[in-house]
Amino acid sequence: MTILQAFIFTLRTILTTRPIASTLILAVVLYGFFYPAAYHSEVASQLPIVVVDQDQSPLSRNIIAKISLLRAVNIVQQTSNFAEAEQMIKRQQADAIFLIPSHLESNVLRGQNSGLALYLSGAYLIRTREIGSGLASSIKASIAEQLKPLLQTTHIEPSLNLYEYPLYNPLGGYGSYIFPAVAALIVQQTLLLGVSFLIVSLKQKQFRFNLTNLTGITLACSLIGILSCLYYFGFVYWYQDYPRDANLPALLLATPVFVMAVVSISLWLGSIFDRPERPAQVLTFTSVPFFFLTGASWPLEAMPQWMSLSAWIIPSTAGVRQFIQLNQMHASLSDIGMNLLILIMITVVFATLAYRRLIRN
Structure with a gap:
């Protein structure tokens, strides 16, 4: 099986396996409409x-x-x-x-x-x-x-007024604040569940992994993750009218780096789990702590040191930060260089671990 054949095989398997398709595709689409709906008014009223x-x-x-x-x-x-x-x-x-x-x-x-x-x-x-x-x-x-x-x-002079201008979120809306931080986490969680489920299913079918077909599987899963990110950063941001000032060239480079880091961890997790239902049982509850560890709800600097350091093992910590900088602040690659470096290191480490478990064992 060539890389291209493995790539096509993986896409066909994802599209024809209902639990994987509903996680990697349907859930991503629905969350783009369902999650922002609660914050449609942006600011609390009445x-x-x-x-x-x-x-x-x-x-x-x-x-x-x-x-x-x-x-x-x-x-x-x-x-x-x-x-x-x-x-x-x-x-x-x-x-x-x-x-x-x-x-x-x-x-x-x-x-x-x-x-x-x-x-x-x-x-x-x-x-x-x-x-x-x-x-x-x-x-x-x-x-x-x-x-x-x-x-x-x-003749008393009135005091000077102070005017506040929120940067990168002109309305000061809660939806404009929370969804850009959650979007990358949604992509991460759907990839973790869907890709690990895929690997466990292939293992149960006695699929023989090698470097060639594993590369094709990785590229196919990464393509879905990249399209999911672009769906949120492009269509959903526009449709929901969230603040956006994206540095498009830097975003197109940073997105695959983030997705590859998540897919690498997903491959490794899939090599560990023994049953297809195990990823859902283990990973579903992680969404809330992973969001907390991004620093979006509470600064990482204010957390205990062991917690703030361990947070960087999770791709969403660097991913959320870099995507907010790129999408809302028009940051350059030099501004997100440290985040990219962390994601590349995560990719290398977990891709190596997944390779050792799936191919050498």
């Missing part, structure tokens, strides 16, 4: 809050009126009883309490500390972040509007 107004002044009413216009929040109740609002948080009927204390207006006019307080439910970090940022701007606008006549008569 989050329930309780307003505790103990001042009952024109300023407090003005603040509440402006808050009610915010897309991020929904005032579910106004009360003067803080204990009642606290019970609503405990019953998960609201995500935050906004307290307007008594004598707010008089304190502000005298230049004293207003004592405004915002109590956020830390159990929902992303949701409460939206509430905090939305309320802060609304409160500042309300107070500035109320004090405008006073500022004009006393």
